[in-house]
Amino acid sequence: MASHMRPSSTPGLPRVSALTALLEAQHMKSITHRLIYAAKISPEQAHGRDIPDHYERLFHRLIKSNLGESISGLLLLYPGCVIHMLEASSEILTGIIQDLIQIQTQGANSLLQDTKLLVISHNIRSRLVPQWHFRTVRRPTQYLGDFGSGQSEEAVVEECLTLMLKLGMFLSQILRPGSTDPGGNLHDLAPDLLVREENIDFLIRSETFLTPEKFLKMYNKPVNCSVASDLLWPAPQRLYL
Template sequence: MVSNQVPRSTLLSALEEKRRHQMKKYLLHRLFFVALLRDEVHDGEVRAYHEHLFQKIAKFHLGESASGVLLIYSHCVLHILEASSGTLYHILKDLAALENQGPAALLQDIKILVISHNIPTRLFSQWNATMVEVPITLEDVTQSQTTEEVITECLTLILRLGVYLATLKVGNKGLGDCLHNVVPELLIPAETIRCLCKAKECLSPGEFLKMYHDPLQPRMDSETVWPTHTHLFI
């Protein structure tokens, strides 16, 4: 016996379909970068700069919120951001503009550690900034490791920190300045961050954008057929 029932959608299925369409609006990417701080910069200035930057970008990318965490050390920062390609592009452009300010810039020696493309889910539910105090270690392990090995270890710690932060209930007041007391083993030493800021293997925002704009298949001189270098007719 053939059933003549017409399949009907439910409110739950409609909401799930709407959510699936919303999630497909843009792909998520994760940016990791480090930077040195200008002398005598207060952590409030660093927070205010990034909050202003997000507000400015939000006017061009409605509904594309950025998540992540900004760890502010005494003389350097470590920033992890999750956002669409358009949002990250505008952030990199602003960071590149900071480079052109020279010694007056808030952030110095900005270096991109890695960009993870098309991540399946967010590691952070929102964006937060927090001050961390990591004790200075006498042993510099970066001297016996390659830059790639140092970055790999740093990314491992960052992802473990992200998993830990995902278990916290972060309110409107943010994380609070206590990560160095609760999970000091998940924080990257300040000496390592300063070393990465000087690493030649890591690209600056300006260098990354230059590479981003360069064509993947540059035109060869032999491919140029017009205009010709000589007259066709004499």
């Protein structure tokens, strides 16, 4: 017996049931992405808890509005800058990027300034750290006026990202669920895995990486734009001379 299928409301496009849409939405929520960014801070902010406290409040709001999701990562606080690795769903990472934009509208008193997004890794297989942690890096740094002039940005960012991932893997081993946080300075625990502050400053000053505003503008830009000629029928013919 021949089966009769109800025609699609849009010719040429397959029908998608409500169940399929729901399963796809749940699958998208289970996908985890990784964001790493760097930003400048004032010396007063580097020695306090204003930045960690801000993120703890922000994470509480984001998780409350995205039930069943979690945020993990590592925030390194240096005297003059931060480098922050975050692992979460696309909805939560978008909320964090929007918060970065909002922070920088506060002018000279903002927590973070000159933020640059270094990398966004999609569909990562697993989280590096089980939860979100922050550490203050208190080691002497030497600033060189023209640091980075003798090496490429690719080499500097590759070194920074590699060290952040290795540090995340190291912390995942000592911060297993149920284990005690060893605390202390990371310079004592894993000195070879710390990103140099002058490297972070070099990347922040680079014009290669996107600011949160530029990234979000590009992210929200539609990819299926149509021109007026696409809406006409029959299609216009090109005249060749």
